[in-house]
Each structure stands twice: as C-alpha cells, then as structure tokens.
Amino acid sequence: MRYADANVIKIKHDVLEAVARLAFTGELEERKDEIPLKLIPGPTAQFRCCIYKEREIIRQRVRLAEGKAPGITDDGNVIQVISSACEDCPISSYIVTENCQNCIGKACINACKFGAIEPGRTRTHIDPAKCKECGKCADACPYNAIAYLKRPCKFSCPVDAISYDEYGISIIDEEKCIRCGKCIHSCPFGAIGSKTWIVDVIKALKSGKKVYAMLAPATEGQFGEEITMASWRKAMLELGFTEFVEVGLGGDLTAKYEAEEWREAHEKGEKKVTSCCPGFVNMVRRHFPELSGAISTTVSPMCAVSRLIKAKDPEAVTVFIGPCLAKKSEVVDQKIEGNADYVLTYSEVRAMMRAKDVALEPVEDTYQEASVFGKRFGNSGGVAAAVQESLKESGNDIDIKVCKANGAAECKKALLLMKVGRLPEDFIEGMACDGGCVGGPSSFKDQMLAKKSRDSLIKKADDRGIYSNLSNYDEESFSMHR
Secondary structure (H helix, E strand, O other), X not given: OOOOOHHHHHHHHHXXXXXXXXXXXXXXXHHOOHHHHHHOOOOOOXXXXXXXXXXXXXHHHHHHHOOOOOOOOOOXXXXXXXXXXXXXOOOOOEEEOOOOOOXXXXXXXXXXXXXXXXXXXXXXXXXXXXXXXXXXXXXXXXXXXXXXXXXXXXXXXXXXOEEXXXXXXXXXXXXXXXXXXXXXXXXXXXXXXXXXXXXXXXXXXXXXXXXXXXXXXXXXXXXXXXXXXXXXXXXXXXXXXXXXXXXXXXHHHHHHHHHHHHHHHHHHOOOEEOOOOHHHHHHHHHHOHHHHHXXXXXXXXXXXXXXXXXXXXXXXXXXXXXXXXXXXXXXXXXOOOOOOOEEEEHHHHHHHHHHOOOOOOOOOOOOOOOOHHHHHHHOOOHHHHHHHHHHHHOOOOOOOOEEEEEOHHXXXXXXXXXXXXXXXXXXXXXXXXOOOHHHOOOOOOOHHHHXXXXXXXXXXXXXXXXXXXXXXXXXXXXXXEO
C-alpha cells in the first residue's frame, strides 16, 4: 500500500459503510450514536490509549461522513482535521536523540544563535519555543545526534497551508489550502479527512428523482483489466442510479472548446492555463491571483457532462465519482452553474455498494461514450494531447507549446515563471496530483500498478475522433463556459 495510513483506511471504510447502511434504511439520525459503540465494543482499546478516545474519533468520523465538520467549528473547507485523532507528533522539528553523548565541546549549543539549546543531565535539550528551525545545531553535532523530524501532514502540503497550535493539533489555513487532499493519506494517525455527500446521495436515490452517476476517466485500470466501464454501469444501476455516463465524454467536450480558446489566445500572443483540475485552479486563485484571468473559461469535463444531462432533464441530480477530493471543492467553492450536485470518491461509493450488497463484476466492455483522447484526460499530458488533437481535427494544426506541469511542485514552478514573464511555453496544463487524476488522493490503486490494466482497457476502445464522437450530442443545448 502506498499510503502511510493503511490501517486507518479500514476504520474509515467501516465508518462510511455503517453510515451508508443506516442512511439506506432511514435510521441514521436515530442510530448514528450506536456506530462508535459497535465499531469499538471494548473493553480493550484497539489502537489508542482507551476506548473512549477511540469512540470519540469514530464519532467525529461519522460527522464527516454526514458532510459536517468533525467539531463544532466549520470553516467551510471540505478537508478537515479530526482533532481527537491528532496527537503525538513532535511540535519541534529538531530533537536531540539518544545518540547525544553530552560531550564537553557542546558544538550544538555554540552553534545556536537563539539560545534555544540547554545542557541537560544526560543530553542537551532544545526549547521549541526558542528554536527557529535553522538546523545549525544538527549540522554542528559530530555525533549526528540531532534529528530533523518532518511532521507528515505539514511536510506533504505543497502550499504550506498546515501549521499547529500550542497543543500540537494541526490547523489547516483555509485561505491557503488548495483542497488537493495530499495531507489526508500522509497522516499515520488518520487525523485528516474530508466531508462526504454519502447521506445526500442516498437521500436522492431514495427520493424517486432521476440520479445520474458520472464516472471519472481516471477510473479505467484502477480495479483491474476485467472491471470495465460496463462493469461500473451495471453496478451503478443496481445501486439505484437512473443512468450512467463516463466523464471521458466531458473530456472530449472540454478539449474542443478549450482548443478554440487556445487558438484565440495564441493569435493574440496571450498565455492561458487549464481549468479542469480544481486543485490547480485553487492554486492559481489563492497563490497567484494576478494570473486568475488566464484561467480557461471552459468548464471541466465533470461540469460539461452535468450540464449535458441537465439540458435534457433540468430536474436531474448529477453525481461525480472519481479519485479526486478537489472536485468536492469545485462544487462547494467555485459554485459553477449546472455543475455536479455531489461528488463521491471511490471509497465512498464502494461503501454504499457494500451497504446494498452490490459488487463490481467483470462485464464485456460494450459501453463507450468517449474518444481515446477523452479517456486519457486523467493522465498528466492527457489534456494537452486532447486539445492539440481537437485543434488538428478542426483544421487548426498550429504550433502550440504546452508546459505539462505534473504535480503541485511543477505547477508552482510554472506559475511562478508565468507570473514573472519567463514562461517559455504558450500554455500550462496544470495537474495538482503527480501523474494526473490517476494519482489522485482517493485512487484505489497506485497509478504505476494500474498502468498495464489501464493501457489495455483503453487500447480496446474504438478509434473515433473527438469531433465525430461529439456529433452524437446536442452541444447547442448548453454552454461550455463559466
């Protein structure tokens, strides 16, 4: 498992399934307080100091599953710290280990310019209140006895949005956070999670409304070569959805309209950035606001398919399913008209499936609503390839140079170059997750492990072009721009 919280994932899934079961039977409000007692029966603690702490963690996870903040304060962020689970991480980044020989030279003390190190009886001591984390003491110690400890959540955040209070509880700066979700699986205590729409989706399914499942193009290959789009369609219909659509179709739509934007910008000598990755869009708006005007006005594939569905049925409820947590932010924070009503991750929809005894089964892949280019939208470089293919199909085979920013670090670098006017390329394809959507925080399988299955499944798709595929749909019935 590629996550630091492999054991925590089971607890999370158990909570989601328990909430889903009660939501389907209509007993959630009356019986949700039973969930902590059922999952932590006692009398012996399983993973914390006592069963009472364990049950409080479960209770806060239940609140997240309901779409609420785990505590009494809600800052609106879809990513939340579970305060009862956050513990035991060192507040100070530098600590003195048992390797300290308590030597006479005291090179560490002499190296510190802030008076943060004091001699002790058996080893020296670093005062975290005075320490400026410069690292001079660690460099000076001849025994390498001073260790630099990186708090996993803080270290994983690509935009430095995580700090901690005087009690060591992590704090997410809502203004800085880009909602990429990278911090969630970095925490070995499972102290960061996201709000879910499981209860809302189940209510919609039970209401008699037409509810559409929209599956991310990053999905193919995640669950093995035998689990096809047709497999997902069958499972979603069994779960109660009215119909199923692969969002690779939205990839074709986005590519076509973004290509037109790129062509116009190229003629004017302007630079643009893509709009399909909400984590990247959040990075632009929150950390490079002066570049916000360069964001493509073309809506994301998720929004494109949602608008296509709602153009036919204005009362439809649309639910996006995929590996991305930032998609929840796209719905909550960007508030784009006609966008998906709800977003579910793989773990969330599979919890609903387990609650209704629905399983993904091998089905011959006779279902296809996207070109290969739309299907590849979830890979780094996939958006650029689709846009360039669309330009070619429309007779605008112009020489456009694209910076394919793979992961948050490359996105920051590209945006900084663009900000100072040093970006050599014409456009930036920004993917906040390494590898693209296939490397999303809620992906089921590591992208490299899934690559063979993904390539095999997509290879079986027919060779329809973007324009020929879209000729089957009424594009005039809805707008493709924000």
